[in-house]
Structures are given as structure tokens and as C-alpha cells.
Amino acid sequence: MLSATPQPTVQPRHLALFGATRGIGRELLGQALEAGHAVRALARDPSSLPADPRLTVVEGGALDPEAVRRTITGADAVLCALGAPARSDSKVRSEGTKHIVRAMEELGVRRLVCVSVFGAAETRASLPFFLKYVIFPLFLRRVVAEHERQERVIADSSLEWTIVRPPHLVEGGRTGLYAHGFAPDAPGLTYRISRADVAELMLREVVEPRYVRRAVGISYEKARAA
Numbered sequence: 001m002l003s004a005t006p007q008p009t010v011q012p013r014h015l016a017l018f019g020a021t022r023g024i025g026r027e028l029l030g031q032a033l034e035a036g037h038a039v040r041a042l043a044r045d046p047s048s049l050p051a052d053p054r055l056t057v058v059e060g061g062a063l064d065p066e067a068v069r070r071t072i073t074g075a076d077a078v079l080c081a082l083g084a085p086a087r088s089d090s091k092v093r094s095e096g097t098k099h100i101v102r103a104m105e106e107l108g109v110r111r112l113v114c115v116s117v118f119g120a121a122e123t124r125a126s127l128p129f130f131l132k133y134v135i136f137p138l139f140l141r142r143v144v145a146e147h148e149r150q151e152r153v154i155a156d157s158s159l160e161w162t163i164v165r166p167p168h169l170v171e172g173g174r175t176g177l178y179a180h181g182f183a184p185d186a187p188g189l190t191y192r193i194s195r196a197d198v199a200e201l202m203l204r205e206v207v208e209p210r211y212v213r214r215a216v217g218i219s220y221e222k223a224r225a226a
Contacts, residue, residue, distance in 0.1 A: 012036040013206065016075035016109075018062055018082050018100060021048045023169075024115050025081030027199035029055070031174070032079075035203065042071040062096030069103040077111035077206045078104060082150075089142065094149035101157045110160045113205045115198060116147045118167040118191065118217050126184040128191060131168075151215065162205045163215035166198045167191035174200050180218045181211065189219040 015032055019025030020041035029049070032039050038054045046057040060067025062082055072078060080100060084090035097114070104112060119127050119136055124144075127136065136144060154161045172194035179189065180201055201218055205211060 012038060013076040014038045014040070014074055015206065016072045016078045017041040018068075018071070018078070018080045018096065020081070021045070023081065023083060024166075024195045024198050024202075025079075025083070027195045028079050028081060028202060031196075031199050031203055040071050040075065042067060062092055062099065065099045065103070068096070068099040069107070072100070072103045072107055072109055075109050077113065078109060079202060079206065080112065080114040081202075084143070084146070091146065091149075093146050094153055097150045097153045101153055101159065104159055105157065111206060111209070112154065112157075112159045112161040113202045114150070114154055114161065114163050115202065116151055116163050116165045116215065117144060118165040118219070120144055120147045120151060120165060121215070123165060123184045123217060131191065155213075160209070160212050162202075162209070162211045162213075164198060164202050164205070165215055165217045166193045167217075167219055169193065169195055169198070172196065176200065177220070178218055179221050181216055182219075184217065186217075188222050190222055192220055193218050 015037050017028060017039050020029045021043055029039060029041060033052050033054055040056045040058060041049060042058045042060055043049055044061050046059050049057050058067055058071045062068060082093045082096050084092050151163055154163060168191055170192050174196040178193060178197050198218060
């Protein structure tokens with residue numbers, strides 16, 4: 001099991017960001033700007049994002065291939081935090097990611113870091129009993145299936161991708177104290193993590209890649225959470 005270390009000092013990058021208006025995407029935007037990166041973010045409502053000299057907003061949605069392409073043009077790497085409500089039938093994650101992958105391959109942008117969910121694919125078997133047999137089948141079935149479709153799109157690409165799989169998301173700031181890179185059945189995990197810490201790991205994967213062409217879990221450890 002690997003624990004986080006402080007963010008490395010790096011040269012600023014040009015990042016394309018999808019899903020910037022809420023949740024993990026909003027955390028990614030704030031942390032990227034704080035670190036000095038230039039960000040080009042796609043948003044249906046540009047006024048929903050803060051004014052910042054390092055932020056360029058492309059108006060549009062992830063299901064618009066041309067808007068996606070404009071967002072990615074000139075980027076060194078792409079961060080994807082597309083989302084939809086848990087009970088929604090939306091395919092914005094998988095279909096939007098198809099447009100992102102296609103544009104990246106056409107433009108020669110290689111690095112993609114995308115957030116998914118712990119419980120997708122092979123990690124489902126490692127969930128605690130209540131999550132595995134109650135929460136996921138009753139409340140998260142559609143969203144997990146959509147994450148799995150999204151993951152297949154990414155894994156079938158030629159890109160240098162990393163998929164970050166957080167468990168239950170909780171409120172809280174960036175701590176830098178979490179486990180990542182663990183086996184699906186690793187003991188001693190809380191299966192909880194803040195959006196801020198997920199964003200931190202995703203940004204580190206852009207500037208200091210460790211999990212290329214891998215899906216990686218992230219969670220607080222019980223000893224640290226006590």
C-alpha cells in the first residue's frame with residue numbers, strides 16, 4: 001500500500017479539464033490554478049466558473065465533438081471528471097469520453113487522467129457487505145455501469161491513461177494522507193475519501209505519472225481516520 005507524498009514542484013502545464021463546474025472537477029480546477037497550471041475548461045455556462053487569467057473557458061458540452069476538440073487543442077494533458085446524477089440514464093461519461101479520446105488521438109495529446117469509482121469492474125468483489133449488496137445494486141447500479149462503459153473506452157485507447165477509483169466521497173479539505181495503489185482486497189481501508197484528495201492524486205498523475213495504463217484505488221486508512 002502506498003501513501004501520498006507532497007505534490008512535486010514542476011513546470012506549469014496546459015491542462016484540458018472536463019467536468020469543471022462541480023465535485024471533483026471543481027476541486028481539480030482550483031488546485032490546478034493554485035499550482036500555476038493554465039487550464040482550458042469546457043462548460044455549458046461559462047459564468048459558473050471563476051475568473052482567472054490562467055483559465056480559458058470553452059462554452060459547450062462534452063457531447064459536442066467540436067467543443068471537446070477546442071478544449072483539448074494545445075493541452076499537455078487532459079483531466080476528466082464528467083458526471084451525472086446517480087439515478088440518471090445519462091451516457092455523458094461514456095459518450096463524452098469517446099469524443100475526448102478521439103480528439104486526443106487525433107491531436108496527439110497522450111496523457112489522460114480520469115475519475116471513476118471504486119466498485120467498478122474487478123473492485124466490486126472487494127466492497128464491504130453493505131456497499132456490495134445494498135448501496136451498489138439498489139442506488140448505484142446505473143452509474144457504476146456507466147463508469148464501466150467509460151473505463152472500457154479509455155482502456156481500449158492508445159493513450160497513456162490513468163483511471164482513479166475513489167470510494168464513498170466525503171466532505172473535507174486536502175490532507176495528502178491517504179492510501180493508493182493498493183490491491184482490491186487490501187485490509188485496513190475506510191472506503192472513504194475527500195474530493196480534494198482525489199483531485200490531488202489526479203493532478204500528481206499529470207505531473208509525476210506513476211500509474212500509466214492502470215486503474216488505481218484511493219482511500220483513507222482506518223488508523224489515520226481514527
